[in-house]
Amino acid sequence: MNDCTIVLLGATGDLAKRKIFPALYQLFVKNKLGNSIIIGAALDEIDAIKMLENVKHFIKPIDDATWQAFSKRVFYKAINFNHEKDFDALNAFVTEQEKKAKLTGNRLVYCATAPYFYCTITNSLASSGLVKRIEKGEIFQRIVYEKPFGHDLESAHEINMCIKQHFEECQVFRIDHYLTKELVGNIALVRFTNIVFEPLWNNRYIDQVLIVFDEEVCLDGRGLFYDKYGALADVMQNHMMQLVALIGMESPEKLTGDYIRAERAKVLQKVKVVDALIGQYRGYTQEKDVAPDSKTETFAQAYLRIDNPRWAGVPFYLKAGKCLDKKETAIYIKFKKVDCLLTKACPSEPNYLSIEISPNPLFALTLNEKKLGKSDEVMPVQMQFTHSKMGNKIPEAYETLFEEILKGEQSVSVRFDEIEYAWKIIDAIRARKPQLYLYDKRSKGPEEAQTLFDKKHGIRWPTRASIIDEGAK
Numbered sequence: 001m002n003d004c005t006i007v008l009l010g011a012t013g014d015l016a017k018r019k020i021f022p023a024l025y026q027l028f029v030k031n032k033l034g035n036s037i038i039i040g041a042a043l044d045e046i047d048a049i050k051m052l053e054n055v056k057h058f059i060k061p062i063d064d065a066t067w068q069a070f071s072k073r074v075f076y077k078a079i080n081f082n083h084e085k086d087f088d089a090l091n092a093f094v095t096e097q098e099k100k101a102k103l104t105g106n107r108l109v110y111c112a113t114a115p116y117f118y119c120t121i122t123n124s125l126a127s128s129g130l131v132k133r134i135e136k137g138e139i140f141q142r143i144v145y146e147k148p149f150g151h152d153l154e155s156a157h158e159i160n161m162c163i164k165q166h167f168e169e170c171q172v173f174r175i176d177h178y179l180t181k182e183l184v185g186n187i188a189l190v191r192f193t194n195i196v197f198e199p200l201w202n203n204r205y206i207d208q209v210l211i212v213f214d215e216e217v218c219l220d221g222r223g224l225f226y227d228k229y230g231a232l233a234d235v236m237q238n239h240m241m242q243l244v245a246l247i248g249m250e251s252p253e254k255l256t257g258d259y260i261r262a263e264r265a266k267v268l269q270k271v272k273v274v275d276a277l278i279g280q281y282r283g284y285t286q287e288k289d290v291a292p293d294s295k296t297e298t299f300a301q302a303y304l305r306i307d308n309p310r311w312a313g314v315p316f317y318l319k320a321g322k323c324l325d326k327k328e329t330a331i332y333i334k335f336k337k338v339d340c341l342l343t344k345a346c347p348s349e350p351n352y353l354s355i356e357i358s359p360n361p362l363f364a365l366t367l368n369e370k371k372l373g374k375s376d377e378v379m380p381v382q383m384q385f386t387h388s389k390m391g392n393k394i395p396e397a398y399e400t401l402f403e404e405i406l407k408g409e410q411s412v413s414v415r416f417d418e419i420e421y422a423w424k425i426i427d428a429i430r431a432r433k434p435q436l437y438l439y440d441k442r443s444k445g446p447e448e449a450q451t452l453f454d455k456k457h458g459i460r461w462p463t464r465a466s467i468i469d470e471g472a473k
Contacts, residue, residue: 002034003104004406005094007130009121010112011040011076012051014222015146019177020112021055023398025062028070032403037101040076041090048076081117087128094130107131108405110144115155118145119162126166135168144173144405147238148229149414152430153423160416173405173413178239180400180412181357187246187331188255190363197353198251200335203314207350210332210461211243213320217327218281218298218441223289231278231300232426235320241268241422242414243331244316248306257410261418267306268421274315275303276429277453279437279446281323295436298322299445302429303457317459319449323441329357332462349380352462361394362386 006024010016027033040051052071056062077093079086098105109131111121122143125131131141143163150156163172178184191197200206213235219226226234245264252259279299285292299321306316333353354364363385371377404412414422437446444450453459 002036004033004036004106004108005098005103006036006038006402007090007094007107007109008038008040008112009081009109010042012042012044012046012054013112015112016040017055018058019396019398020110021052022059023396023402025059025067025070026396026399027402028073029063029066033073035101035103036073037097037103038074039090039094039097040074041079043078043080045078046076048074051076081113081121081124084124084127087124087130091128091130105139107140108142108144110146112146115145115148115150115159118149118159122159122162122166131167131171133167133171135170140171140408142171142173142405142408143167144175147174147176148233149174149238149419150423151229151233153420153427156419156423160419164416169416170408170410172416173410174416174419175401175405175412176238176242176414177397177401178357179242179414180397180404181361184243184246184357185400186363187243187355188249188252188260192251192255202310203312205335206314207334207336208315208317208459209244209247210317210334210459211240211319212328212330212332212461213240213318214324214326214328215322216324216442218323219284219287219290221288223287226298227290227294227296230296231298231320231322232429236300236302236318237422237426238414240318240320241271241425244268244271244304244306244318245418247331247333248311248316250310258415260411261413261415265415265418265421267308268418268425270307271316271421271425272305272307273302273425273428273432274305275453275457276432276434277301277437277446277449278434279321279439279449281321281441282438283441284323297436299324299437299439299449300429301445301449301453303453304425315457317457317461319445319461321445325442325444327359328463330463331355331357334462354382354462360386 008016008020024033024038040048048071052074056067075097077090079090094107107130109125111118113121125143131143134141150159191201242264245267248267249263250266252263278297280296281298284290284298285294302318304316304318305311305314335351337350349366351368352366354366356362356364365383366380367383368378369381371379401412437448439446454461
């Protein structure tokens with residue numbers, strides 16, 4: 001990490017300004033970049049000073065002296081991603097800056113660009129020598145591809161073939177920043193390091209798994225991007241499929257790198273689509289940069305099963321949407337009820353393991369205990385663990401992401417087959433041609449999601465509060 005050239009393609013884009021540069025600045029503040037340099041590259045005819053001016057107001061807090069020191073490590077080169085000769089010029093520029101900084105040649109190229117550039121960029125990185133095929137050696141050359149990785153199975157496979165032609169899989173990081181969030185990274189650790197969970201993690205004891213990815217925000221200026229992808233490709237194909245894989249995977253040989261990726265891939269390979277429903281909030285087609293006749297979904301709900309012995313018969317319910325009544329990203333693992341031995345007041349709620357990723361990261365285990373003063377009545381109580389109570393600030397996902405990639409940790413990367421299995425699931429949902437239902441802004445989603453989908457499958461979407469409130473009634 002102390003000796004690397006970070007080349008950021010798409011350095012003037014929204015992702016670079018809002019997420020990547022703030023993360024790199026924080027790593028610099030914590031003295032984790034050492035002598036490394038950062039070289040931005042994009043189409044804009046500007047210089048490094050102007051590029052950083054556009055970044056600075058996204059970084060809080062900021063110290064002027066530290067910012068000045070950080071700025072001296074940042075450079076810029078204007079290039080056109082469609083011009084192969086521009087990559088030759090970029091390679092010469094990178095080599096020149098490496099010599100001045102006395103770096104050894106470790107390179108990390110980050111593609112913060114639209115996915116339709118990926119094959120073109122990959123071919124040019126190889127032909128220019130900016131990134132060389134290296135399996136193992138004294139230096140590393142790595143490439144990072146942002147999500148979404150393609151727009152369907154065919155396009156993802158095409159990009160994978162471009163990469164395979166030029167680079168080793170160990171050099172490639174198809175990243176999903178959700179895998180670096182503290183609670184997400186903790187899922188496998190909590191499961192495999194606590195004997196109270198692992199023996200119960202199967203269809204004998206788990207009744208269903210519910211995964212929620214609700215957002216209050218609507219498009220927030222992302223109409224041009226979002227209208228090409230929608231909820232299925234923007235959230236469900238990557239973030240939510242990774243959560244399904246983490247929950248469903250078998251015990252890896254080691255809790256690291258490609259061992260985890262191999263087990264995640266096995267889960268996604270066995271996922272079957274049982275049912276699906278999509279929606280669009282009213283007024284979406286009037287949003288900026290959205291086609292007036294757009295059929296892009298802003299809400300998606302799916303019923304999946306994992307076709308293997310561990311999970312046979314266990315439904316996995318997924319729900320994601322924009323412009324809803326609240327922000328919530330959470331996993332609810334609902335356990336089966338025990339046989340009631342009480343003469344009255346049997347518990348109405350089973351045990352739940354709740355994993356809330358945002359807005360308030362926590363683990364909560366809901367148990368039943370005796371009501372005070374009652375000999376045979378029970379009530380639900382929650383045992384909670386929250387990161388906020390530890391007193392340490394949780395690092396941003398992109399900050400952790402860069403640390404892990406620079407260390408070569410592959411578990412934050414999605415392997416080529418994982419990507420394709422996930423797209424196969426999404427393509428199966430699309431092949432069903434689900435009807436697009438409209439819903440009001442700040443609602444819970446389409447009414448049909450409750451009347452047609454949830455009642456049909458017997459789903460009740462819980463919240464931490466509802467688990468306690470309903471059980472206490």
